[in-house]
Amino acid sequence: MLTISQLAAYAGVTVRAVRHYHHIGLLTEPSRDGSGYRTYDAGDVVRLIRIRTLAQAGVPLARVQELLAATPEEFGDAVDQIDAALRAQVRELQEHRRRIARLATGDSLALPAEVLPYLEKLRASGAPEPMVEGERDAWILMAARWPERIPEFMGDKMAQLDDPRMVRLNRLIGELLEVGMDEGRLTAMADLLAEMAEQSAQRGELDRQRDQLGDDAFVALLDAFAFDAHPMVERLQELMAERGWTGWIRIERAAETGPAPESRP
Amino acid sequence: MLTISQLAAYAGVTVRAVRHYHHIGLLTEPSRDGSGYRTYDAGDVVRLIRIRTLAQAGVPLARVQELLAATPEEFGDAVDQIDAALRAQVRELQEHRRRIARLATGDSLALPAEVLPYLEKLRASGAPEPMVEGERDAWILMAARWPERIPEFMGDKMAQLDDPRMVRLNRLIGELLEVGMDEGRLTAMADLLAEMAEQSAQRGELDRQRDQLGDDAFVALLDAFAFDAHPMVERLQELMAERGWTGWIRIERAAETGPAPESRP
DNA sequence: CTTGACCTTGACGCAGCGTCAACCCCGCAC
DNA sequence: GTGCGGGGTTGACGCTGCGTCAAGGTCAAG
Numbered sequence: 001m002l003t004i005s006q007l008a009a010y011a012g013v014t015v016r017a018v019r020h021y022h023h024i025g026l027l028t029e030p031s032r033d034g035s036g037y038r039t040y041d042a043g044d045v046v047r048l049i050r051i052r053t054l055a056q057a058g059v060p061l062a063r064v065q066e067l068l069a070a071t072p073e074e075f076g077d078a079v080d081q082i083d084a085a086l087r088a089q090v091r092e093l094q095e096h097r098r099r100i101a102r103l104a105t106g107d108s109l110a111l112p113a114e115v116l117p118y119l120e121k122l123r124a125s126g127a128p129e130p131m132v133e134g135e136r137d138a139w140i141l142m143a144a145r146w147p148e149r150i151p152e153f154m155g156d157k158m159a160q161l162d163d164p165r166m167v168r169l170n171r172l173i174g175e176l177l178e179v180g181m182d183e184g185r186l187t188a189m190a191d192l193l194a195e196m197a198e199q200s201a202q203r204g205e206l207d208r209q210r211d212q213l214g215d216d217a218f219v220a221l222l223d224a225f226a227f228d229a230h231p232m233v234e235r236l237q238e239l240m241a242e243r244g245w246t247g248w249i250r251i252e253r254a255a256e257t258g259p260a261p262e263s264r265p
Numbered sequence: 266m267l268t269i270s271q272l273a274a275y276a277g278v279t280v281r282a283v284r285h286y287h288h289i290g291l292l293t294e295p296s297r298d299g300s301g302y303r304t305y306d307a308g309d310v311v312r313l314i315r316i317r318t319l320a321q322a323g324v325p326l327a328r329v330q331e332l333l334a335a336t337p338e339e340f341g342d343a344v345d346q347i348d349a350a351l352r353a354q355v356r357e358l359q360e361h362r363r364r365i366a367r368l369a370t371g372d373s374l375a376l377p378a379e380v381l382p383y384l385e386k387l388r389a390s391g392a393p394e395p396m397v398e399g400e401r402d403a404w405i406l407m408a409a410r411w412p413e414r415i416p417e418f419m420g421d422k423m424a425q426l427d428d429p430r431m432v433r434l435n436r437l438i439g440e441l442l443e444v445g446m447d448e449g450r451l452t453a454m455a456d457l458l459a460e461m462a463e464q465s466a467q468r469g470e471l472d473r474q475r476d477q478l479g480d481d482a483f484v485a486l487l488d489a490f491a492f493d494a495h496p497m498v499e500r501l502q503e504l505m506a507e508r509g510w511t512g513w514i515r516i517e518r519a520a521e522t523g524p525a526p527e528s529r530p
Numbered sequence: 531c532t533t534g535a536c537c538t539t540g541a542c543g544c545a546g547c548g549t550c551a552a553c554c555c556c557g558c559a560c
Numbered sequence: 561g562t563g564c565g566g567g568g569t570t571g572a573c574g575c576t577g578c579g580t581c582a583a584g585g586t587c588a589a590g
Contacts, residue, residue: 001489002486003567003568004567004568005567005568006482010406010409010410010483010486011409012409014547014548015568016546016547016548017546017547019547019570020546020547024546035554035555035556035568035569036554036555036568036569036570037555037567037568037569038568038569041486041489041490041493042402042406042486042487042489042490042493043402043490043493045406045409045486046375046402046405046406049375049406049409050374050375050405052375053364053368053374053375054368054374055546056361057361057364057365057368058358058361058362058364058365059365060545060546061545061546062545068374075368079365079366079368082365083362083365083366086358086361086362086365087362089358090355090358090359090362093323093351093354093355093358094355096321096322096323096351097323097348097351097352097355099318099321099322099323100322100323100324100344100347100348100351101344101348103319103322103340103344109315109318109319109333110311110314110315110317110318137307137308137311140311140314140315141275141307141310141311141314144275144276144277144310144314145275217271218275221267221275221306221307221310222307224266224306224307225306225307225308228306228307228308268536268537269537270535270536270537279578280536280537281577281578281579281580282577282578284539284578285577285578289577300537300538300585300586300587301537301538301585301586302536302537302538302586303537303538320577325576325577326576326577327576
């Protein structure tokens with residue numbers, strides 16, 4: 001007759017595991033001696049070794065019973081199923097490894113590869129670091145919303161950076177961040193923005209943009225994001241409104257100029 | 266401003282996951298609106314996407330904070346660690362797959378490969394099925410206790426089966442199982458056993474066996490196992506005792522014949 | 531006013547045990 | 561007899577990352 005620790009030692013498992021198997025009904029509770037100790041025999045050791053063998057092969061405990069009582073065919077089928085599950089888990093982990101291998105630095109975290117060159121170019125053009133970070137976060141959002149359109153968007157943005165007015169604009173933003181809100185610079189920025197918007201409109205780019213960014217709520221979210229980033233955005237929107245433009249992420253010609261005469265009931 | 270489900274949708278996670286992240290402090294609780302609803306903004310979406318990205322790459326949630334705030338070097342180190350952990354998990358699963366692939370049938374469960382041919386030969390020699398199963402279970406125990414000596418033991422057992430007396434013995438066991446306890450057959454069996462034991466002793470095999478089976482408690486366990494299997498074992502032990510032999514699994518010459526005269530105090 | 535969809539907190543469930551906690555039991559040295 | 565160390569017993573929480581009720585309050589629409 002064996003105690004629980006002897007049983008566990010012969011079978012090569014822990015005492016806690018044996019009690020767990022009792023608890024889940026995988027091993028029937030043996031009889032007790034006078035002082036309440038469980039008493040096992042060699043047959044219990046054999047049963048426990050069988051269980052251990054299956055468990056160590058990755059069989060879920062919930063299926064061990066079934067396998068122990070299975071015919072060879074059932075056993076084979078079950079083994080196939082379990083192996084398939086193990087394969088799936090391996091694939092999942094491999095997928096994790098692939099993903100983690102691509103998380104090189106903090107900058108590229110959650111950012112599609114196409115965006116990195118753009119951010120670099122932006123930085124190189126003299127854009128201030130806070131702005132680059134803001135852009136980065138905005139592109140994280142864009143990538144989550146429209147992952148498949150990122151290359152398209154990026155093409156446009158890279159081209160924009162070839163426009164000297166855009167470079168000038170980014171420099172002005174940097175200066176504003178340093179010296180604080182400056183009405184002169186803000187006016188200059190609004191003029192630049194309005195000029196570029198006008199040109200974009202003539203080329204039909206604004207229409208295309210409206211098609212691309214078809215989710216009003218999402219655009220509003222990005223606009224609010226920009227608003228939160230710096231007060232200059234709010235002031236610039238006012239100045240742009242005076243010039244007949246509305247919106248920020250998705251810029252559009254304002255419906256009416258002046259204090260909307262249609263607002264009568 | 267976003268509700269929790271909008272936040273979750275933009276970030277591509279479940280509402281429950283967001284609450285979980287709040288719970289474990291991975292995401293700070295946002296402010297609430299008048300009716301207690303959580304209100305989020307675009308920055309929260311970005312943070313959540315970052316978390317999701319790491320989580321989907323297999324980073325444990327407990328380390329996500331740390332990684333989000335890490336410098337590139339720290340990040341690289343942590344990624345290496347996590348990848349090592351993932352590799353270890355993959356290896357473990359592959360090991361499971363290897364093990365499960367070898368669990369072909371119920372017979373070979375927990376049984377080393379060397380034992381299968383022996384059991385087959387035993388079966389072929391006319392041994393009854395219950396006895397084969399008993400032997401199988403006994404070898405499961407032996408393999409758990411002395412895995413490295415199984416080939417050695419098996420060599421001896423295979424040779425034993427070449428002895429016609431052993432075959433005759435197994436047949437007698439089969440007959441006993443069918444007709445019930447039969448004193449004539451039991452006597453014949455005891456004679457056979459005693460004869461073979463005598464021969465083993467003369468060849469020095471019993472001494473070798475005593476060295477191999479050096480664990481008294483374990484031998485007692487196997488003996489008890491045999492006892493439980495069938496009453497014939499008990500009767501056979503008595504008959505063997507009359508012939509000067511003791512033990513079952515590890516057979517030995519009895520110290521004294523007759524009613525032990527040394528048992529006086 | 532009623533739906534139905536969302537929101538809230540709270541709590542259990544899962545897999546397979548590890549790890550206390552608090553208490554009983556046994557054999558042995560003193 | 562007594563103390564000690566090393567067994568045993570049940571009970572319950574911890575870990576991972578949420579899924580899934582449960583039992584409500586809220587919001588927008590019909």
